[in-house]
Amino acid sequence: xxxxxxxxxxxxxxxxxxxxxxxxxxxxxxxxxxxxxxxxxxxxxxxxxxxxxxxxxxxxxxxxxxxxxxxxxxxxxxxxxxxxxxxxxxxxxxxxxxxxxxxxxxxxxxxxxxxxxxxxxxxxxxxxxxxxxxxxxxxxxxxxxxxxxxxxxxxxxxxxxxxxxxxxxxxxxxxxxxxxxxxxxxxxxxxxxxxxxxxxxxxxxxxxxxxxxxxxxxxxxxxxxxxxxxxxxxxxxxxxxxxxxxxxxxxxxxxxxxxxxxxxxxxxxxxxxxxxxxxxxxxxxxxxxxxxxxxxxxxxxxxxxxxxxxxxxxxxxxxxxxxxxxxxxxxxxxxxxxxxxxxxxxxxxxxxxxxxxxxxxxxxxxxxxxxxxxxxxxxxxxxxxxxxxxxxxxxxxxxxxxxxxxxxxxxxxxxxxxxxxxxxxxxxxxxxxxxxxxxxx
Amino acid sequence: xxxxxxxxxxxxxxxxxxxxxxxxxxxxxxxxxxxxxxxxxxxxxxxxxxxxxxxxxxxxxxxxxxxxxxxxxxxxxxxxxxxxxxxxxxxxxxxxxxxxxxxxxxxxxxxxxxxxxxxxxxxxxxxxxxxxxxxxxxxxxxxxxxxxxxxxxxxxxxxxxxxxxxxxxxxxxxxxxxxxxxxxxxxxxxxxxxxxxxxxxxxxxxxxxxxxxxxxxxxxxxxxxxxxxxxxxxxxxxxxxxxxxxxxxxxxxxxxxxxxxxxxxxxxxxxxxxxxxxxxxxxxxxxxxxxxx
Numbered sequence: 001x002x003x004x005x006x007x008x009x010x011x012x013x014x015x016x017x018x019x020x021x022x023x024x025x026x027x028x029x030x031x032x033x034x035x036x037x038x039x040x041x042x043x044x045x046x047x048x049x050x051x052x053x054x055x056x057x058x059x060x061x062x063x064x065x066x067x068x069x070x071x072x073x074x075x076x077x078x079x080x081x082x083x084x085x086x087x088x089x090x091x092x093x094x095x096x097x098x099x100x101x102x103x104x105x106x107x108x109x110x111x112x113x114x115x116x117x118x119x120x121x122x123x124x125x126x127x128x129x130x131x132x133x134x135x136x137x138x139x140x141x142x143x144x145x146x147x148x149x150x151x152x153x154x155x156x157x158x159x160x161x162x163x164x165x166x167x168x169x170x171x172x173x174x175x176x177x178x179x180x181x182x183x184x185x186x187x188x189x190x191x192x193x194x195x196x197x198x199x200x201x202x203x204x205x206x207x208x209x210x211x212x213x214x215x216x217x218x219x220x221x222x223x224x225x226x227x228x229x230x231x232x233x234x235x236x237x238x239x240x241x242x243x244x245x246x247x248x249x250x251x252x253x254x255x256x257x258x259x260x261x262x263x264x265x266x267x268x269x270x271x272x273x274x275x276x277x278x279x280x281x282x283x284x285x286x287x288x289x290x291x292x293x294x295x296x297x298x299x300x301x302x303x304x305x306x307x308x309x310x311x312x313x314x315x316x317x318x319x320x321x322x323x324x325x326x327x328x329x330x331x332x333x334x335x336x337x338x339x340x341x342x343x344x345x346x347x348x349x350x351x352x353x354x355x356x357x358x359x360x361x362x363x364x365x366x367x368x369x370x371x372x373x374x375x376x377x378x379x380x381x382x383x384x385x386x387x388x389x390x391x392x393x394x395x396x397x398x399x400x401x402x403x404x405x406x407x408x409x410x411x412x413x414x415x416x417x418x419x420x421x422x423x424x425x426x427x428x429x430x431x432x433x434x435x436x437x438x439x440x441x
Numbered sequence: 442x443x444x445x446x447x448x449x450x451x452x453x454x455x456x457x458x459x460x461x462x463x464x465x466x467x468x469x470x471x472x473x474x475x476x477x478x479x480x481x482x483x484x485x486x487x488x489x490x491x492x493x494x495x496x497x498x499x500x501x502x503x504x505x506x507x508x509x510x511x512x513x514x515x516x517x518x519x520x521x522x523x524x525x526x527x528x529x530x531x532x533x534x535x536x537x538x539x540x541x542x543x544x545x546x547x548x549x550x551x552x553x554x555x556x557x558x559x560x561x562x563x564x565x566x567x568x569x570x571x572x573x574x575x576x577x578x579x580x581x582x583x584x585x586x587x588x589x590x591x592x593x594x595x596x597x598x599x600x601x602x603x604x605x606x607x608x609x610x611x612x613x614x615x616x617x618x619x620x621x622x623x624x625x626x627x628x629x630x631x632x633x634x635x636x637x638x639x640x641x642x643x644x645x646x647x648x649x650x651x652x653x654x655x656x657x658x659x660x661x662x663x664x665x666x667x668x669x670x671x672x673x674x675x676x677x678x679x680x681x682x683x684x685x686x687x688x689x690x691x692x693x694x695x696x697x698x699x700x701x702x703x704x705x706x707x708x709x710x711x712x713x714x715x716x717x718x719x720x721x722x723x724x725x726x727x728x729x730x731x732x733x734x
Contacts, residue, residue: 068699070699100487101489249592412682438484
């Protein structure tokens with residue numbers, strides 16, 4: 001690959017005669033990402049700007065399908081000895097990547113070797129914590145982070161005579177009953193990413209660990225604690241909403257993504273990055289607010305956790321220092337306040353750095369777009385505790401699916417909440433034990 | 442009466458076989474060999490730490506109630522896909538075999554679905570079955586049937602069976618039609634002269650004469666239902682709700698590619714490989730006996 005591009009470069013230089021080959025000598029690095037549609041176009045725009053901003057490096061960004069496809073593709077490429085320099089990996093792949101030892105180059109090491117000075121403190125705490133090691137050093141580069149929000153249809157609320165947007169689950173239930181009585185929308189409420197919203201976010205907000213050992217940050221011997229009374233209470237609450245026709249299960253992952261923007265459901269829980277889609281598709285007035293909490297469990301809710309993806313630097317036998325320097329330069333570029341603020345404002349992801357948040361504030365972005373800062377507020381309203389800094393569970397994709405499967409059996413009426421949590425806990429712990437065994441050094 | 446060609450040199454026949462052998466080695470023997478090797482290992486996703494575990498991956502599979510459940514689901518699923526795809530195709534072929542106007546156009550239209558990629562076909566079926574946007578889904582909910590294949594396991598299974606069978610009808614149709622056209626008219630005419638009704642002619646003359654085709658299609662359809670329905674399931678239900686539509690092949694995919702557990706996924710692939718070898722062996726044994734080329 002490398003040799004071929006050199007040959008092509010040489011041929012080109014010969015063809016145009018004695019022209020200086022400076023443009024040909026850029027160090028090229030590849031970047032695989034998993035954002036389709038409009039978000040993918042934004043990624044390309046930013047990469048293009050980076051390539052134009054200097055003449056030493058060139059980043060070649062390619063869309064490689066879904067997050068899962070990017071990750072498995074990058075791992076397969078690493079095994080074959082030819083991985084991309086940068087791979088975008090979703091947050092639940094973090095533990096797998098961190099355990100990969102020689103396959104990855106931690107970002108703090110990359111910066112040190114390339115002589116790039118970046119203070120980790122410039123990143124938002126909720127973002128930084130998720131991608132740092134136990135010593136607080138960045139392992140992967142924050143890229144696109146979102147948080148879960150509650151989206152409400154204000155027209156439907158008005159129709160049902162609801163004036164205040166609910167803040168607690170108790171108020172959500174009261175509003176839902178009014179919405180149903182007024183028959184304001186065909187469906188009262190739904191959620192996308194059921195495990196992320198109903199388990200991960202809620203456990204962080206209520207300061208209850210999803211798993212022991214600080215949600216896996218402190219070691220591979222972590223164990224899920226899904227049978228904790230809090231999950232009993234919360235999932236029973238959701239199951240009761242479902243039984244009473246106030247909650248619709250719209251499918252796994254993002255399958256319910258259209259139910260809120262289309263006006264089908266009056267309340268939707270989902271990623272803050274859905275903002276662009278909702279802005280485009282919703283034919284009604286809407287608002288986005290932080291997730292509700294149980295006020296009989298916690299009076300001042302803690303910070304929520306992020307979702308989204310980060311950028312990982314992959315190693316290979318023939319990598320040169322210049323290539324790593326190119327990657328470091330690109331990471332430094334996307335962390336600049338003006339770049340980061342642009343990314344935040346056009347995509348709906350939260351800003352990665354405090355400076356970009358301040359800049360967006362100063363520009364009046366949140367006055368023009370009310371609710372666009374709900375995710376940031378939710379992420380930074382409290383100092384993260386070991387229960388709310390994030391999750392580092394091996395095989396977390398599988399664990400998420402296990403929880404969704406057991407939840408589906410509850411909604412089908414095949415098992416009780418207690419049975420579901422017990423089964424999910426047992427199966428999920430098996431995944432953790434397998435991961436621990438496979439990654440024991 | 443086997444014909445035997447004698448080549449003057451020994452090299453030539455092997456040279457002629459070489460391209461096929463090369464393709465088979467690269468695309469079958471090497472990956473299959475690797476799958477067998479991996480099925481005895483336990484690895485992390487990157488293959489950095491590898492441990493030889495013998496038959497442990499297989500033992501875990503046999504002891505996993507969810508694996509046995511997905512075996513049962515696969516059998517139910519394959520039975521219905523095969524039964525539906527073959528009976529519908531046979532009916533259509535019998536109708537198309539008559540002298541009707543526009544027969545060519547009719548036949549061409551019936552062959553179309555075969556040219557559609559499974560994922561695209563699944564999207565078409567989403568527009569039919571989806572409880573909120575699908576034509577049939579909305580209709581069913583409108584008349585009071587609680588249709589939601591995202592939450593009802595039986596409905597999910599029906600959805601993937603129908604979508605998978607539909608895809609295979611064209612293929613079966615082609616073979617049945619060819620089979621019907623190769624039945625000598627004289628036999629049918631003789632039966633007609635003897636006073637057999639159309640239904641009786643079909644069941645006593647046509648159907649037995651079609652049996653080689655039927656048997657061939659049975660094996661092909663079972664293989665299809667076992668191994669090629671991945672795209673439909675992935676696009677429509679992702680194996681859910683709960684595990685209601687997780688077939689063996691879908692589970693092997695999920696464990697290997699999404700859950701990154703190559704050891705278990707390889708063990709499952711080996712089990713599937715044995716199944717397909719068994720199916721092929723059965724097919725050759727019977728077809729050798731029954732079909733005259």
